[in-house]
Amino acid sequence: MMKKNNDSVPRLDLAPQLKRPLYIWNPLDYLRLLYWVFFFPQALPWYVENYGGGEGFARQTTWQSKLEFLCQHPNHLKLLFQGLILTICVPYLFYILLLRTNSIIDWFPVAGGVVGAVVFSMVFDLPGDVAKRVAEAVVLAVVLGVALDMALYIALNFPEGVVRVAAGSAVLGVALGVAGSVEFGVVGGVALYFSGGMAESVAKTVNIIINASVKFSVIFAIIFGVTSGVMSGVAFGVVFPVAYGLAILRPESWLIGIPLYLISIHNSSLLLPRITVIPLPLLTNQIKFWLRKDWQVALENIDQLLRYSLQSTPVVNTINQVLAELPQEQIVDRVAQLAENPYDWKLLMSVSHEVATGFWHLYKQRPEAATAAFEKVRSLSYGKEMFLLAQTITQFRAVTSPDAIAEVQIPNFPPEPRLRPATWEALKGLCRVVEDTQLIVKATSKSARAFPLAIAIGQLKEILDNADALPQAERGLILDIAQTWEEALESIATNFGDVYY
Incomplete structure (x- = not known):
């Protein structure tokens, strides 16, 4: 059931509804994992985060540390093992199914796909992102095995020339398209929108294939003759990108789930299209309604859509449309809420407004660029x-030595109420450090220097210890300043033998 707040804005909860880890001996869990791989790949990072110890495995740098991590997080190891089982077993189940329909030629292509996927899994799974690698290994095992078998079938049963090339191009395009859609599903977020996403991927592929088709035409001309060769090259250049483009867009996912979402988006549904970038009908209107009715709840729903679907394009476009409608006095406040804790910070870069650009530069620790952006508003x-x-922040970050800290001109703070009270409190603490540093620099004796030095370093430690209270956008900059100043003041204690703790 969809949760609602008092303003009747639905709260989406699109995360997997699994309340336990996957069990190795439960056959239904393998079906669940297979469904996740092909239709809900965003569930794999969710599972690793909630039951597998998060991204800690990918951060391990040695085999010993990786093994220790797996021992401490057995569910992570089980997921690797379950992915390996699916990689080996699923293609053979497809083989048996195709064998019953007399559609399969030989089991060697299936075995080749399995071997290729297993080798890929063993070489690349352990060093990297387990969610991404499990998805890739299973998909490769299935699509590679089936594609190789279909290629063999085409080679033996289709006449040489254009028809064979077109059929082979279609099989290759569909196989790579399905694998690509799963890859996009695991990555997700606004990266699809910001980089052009699947649309750009398809466009680049089309461009590459069109250029390649010219070269293939020459090769085919040598093999099949001039006329047949040119036609084969054209067939390859047309059929492959079309098949690839259709497969990577996953229209079947959109068609299966779309009847349920003509009115509203429902929580916890197996049929919600998670892996297609084709916009859901009326999604733009729903997001507009949410943003106009309750901005904060709408942002939470947007995070759900970005995290558990590929609907980033309508999401970003709708945010830009609603921001353009807002009164000017609300813009900074609303964008600040957007920058509180977004699922994907690229969302800020995708919003077409100087305020969003300013927050993005703060997050990327470019205070000069942020200053220039905020100056315009x-x-x-x-x-x-x-x-x-x-x-x-720009002024404070530029100084790195005790003498430079002492020369900082303390700025005037804006009147209350303030949009970022926690940040201003931290900056006030840094101003006190400036005042204490001025006393330290002017001191002529060790005793006169020791007390303000201890106070200043204590103030910096307090800022560092309370980092979680700072807004995420400027947190990195404030911590960088505090750490730099702490090191500078500690050098005074080291040089003069002062005791400050």
């Missing part, structure tokens, strides 16, 4: 505050 409500905040 100083006339807006909270715009001047964000400009002063970025300007102050």
Whole structure:
């Protein structure tokens, strides 16, 4: 059932509804994992995060540390093992099915697909992202085995020339398209929108294949003759990108689930299209309604859509449309909420407004660029505050030595109420460090220097210890300043033998 708040805005909960880890001996869990791989690949990172110890495995740098991590997180190891079982078993189940329909030629292509996927899994799974690699290994085993068998069938049963090339191109295009759609599903987020996503991938592939078809035409001309060769090259250049484009868009996922979503998006449904970028009908209107009715709940729903579907394009476009409709005095506040804790920070870069650009530069630790962006919106409500905040951070970050810290000109803070009170509190602490450093630099004796030095270093440690209270956008910059200043002041204690703790 869909959760609702008092304003009747639905709260989406699109995460997998699994309340336990997958069991190795439960056949239904293998079906669940297979469904995740082909129709809900976003569930794999969710499972690793909730039951497999998160991304800690990918951060391990030695085999010993990897083995220790797997021992500490057995569900992570079980997922690798279950993925390997699916990689080996599923293609042979397809083989048996095709054998019963007399559609299969030989089991050697299936075995080749399995061997290729297993080798890929053994070589690449352990060092990297287990969710991504499990999905890739299973998909490769299935599509590679079936594609090789179909290629053999085409080679033996289709006449030479254009027909054979076209049929082979279609098989290859569909196989690579399905594998590509799973890859996009695991990555997800706004990366699809920002990089052009599947549409750009398809466009690039079409361009590459069209160029390649010219070269293949020459090769085919040598093999089959000029006329047949040119026609074969054209067939390859047309059929492959069309098959690839259709397969990577996964229209079957859209068609299966779309009847249920003509009115609204439902939670916890197996039929929700998770792996297609084809926009859901009325999704734009629903997001607009959410944003206009309850901005905060709408942002939570948007995070759900970005995390567990590939609907980033309608999401980003709708945010831009609604921001364009908002009164100017609400823009900075609303974008600040958008920048609180987004699932994908590229969402800020995709929003067409200087305020969003400013927050993006803060997150990327480019305070000068953030200052320039916020300067353009100083006339807006909270715009001047964000400009002063970025300007102050830029000034503080530029100094790295005790003498330079002592020379910092303490800025005037904006009046309350403030949009970023936690950040201004941290900046106030840094200003106190500046004042204490001025006393330290002017001190002529060890005793006169020791007390302000201890106070200043203690203030910096307090800022570092309370980092979680800072907004995520500017957190990295504040911590960088505090750490740099702490090291600078500790060098005074080291040089003069002062005790500050």
